[in-house]
Amino acid sequence: MVRVNFVTSIDGAVTIKGYSAGLGGPSDKRVFDLLRVWCDGLMVGAGTLRHEGYGALRLPDDHRDLRKRNGLADNPTLVVVSGRLDLDPHHRMLANAPVRPIVLTHGGSSERQRKLLSTVTEVIVCGESRIDFRVAMDTLARRGLRHVLSEGGPHVLGALTAADVVDEMCLTVSPKLAGAGGGRIIAGELSPPREMMLVHVLAAGDELLLRYARRR
């Protein structure tokens, strides 16, 4: 099962001044944190990892307890998507991770970088010249990562949508008009429109929290 979480402005921007932090309010942050409680694997694109300056993926004590009570590992496994493998093995998210992260890549990526990253991560090759996300999701599921939460960014969502593996989409609409300039929550590969159905709507102050599921 693949769940995607994003925040957007009312006018559809994915960032303000280049970062998503300018968009999310307290309720979005709450949902962002809670969605992490339920996943086995947390997926990010190399772009988001390089850009956002996130720390190691270690959940707070109460969320780890909640996970344990529900039969989940203490912390989710970080899954980084990268074709170029232009990643620093000393990056906090990789080097300080409580669970050995996984790097998903394809056969055309640099063998030297694969070797370098293998010191702190498990590098998994899925696909010859591009990542095959259907194979990738099956491979992750076989390793126990059956519920994957994607925190983006737009190119990862583009690839997941093109592979038609998105089962749920959680979207926060932030009460802001970002103005021209920001990109959309999706980029990269073209794909036909996918039908989703609205599962729930929460209004929290001026924020709107939406959850859509794949229409079966």
Ligand SMILES: NC(=O)c1ccc[n+]([C@@H]2O[C@H](COP(=O)([O-])OP(=O)(O)OC[C@H]3O[C@@H](n4cnc5c(N)ncnc54)[C@H](OP(=O)(O)O)[C@@H]3O)[C@@H](O)[C@H]2O)c1
């Ligand atoms: N509003 C939100 O909720 C939200 C969420 C996340 C991110 N963001 C924002 O989005 C921006 C980053 O955008 P982005 O599109 O660059 O982020 P991204 O999708 O996280 O990362 C793009 C990178 O991921 C790798 N990648 C993605 N799809 C791939 C595929 N099919 N095959 C191989 N590699 C693939 C590539 O890495 P390599 O270059 O290493 O090959 C690519 O350059 C940042 O400004 C961030 O703040 C916003």
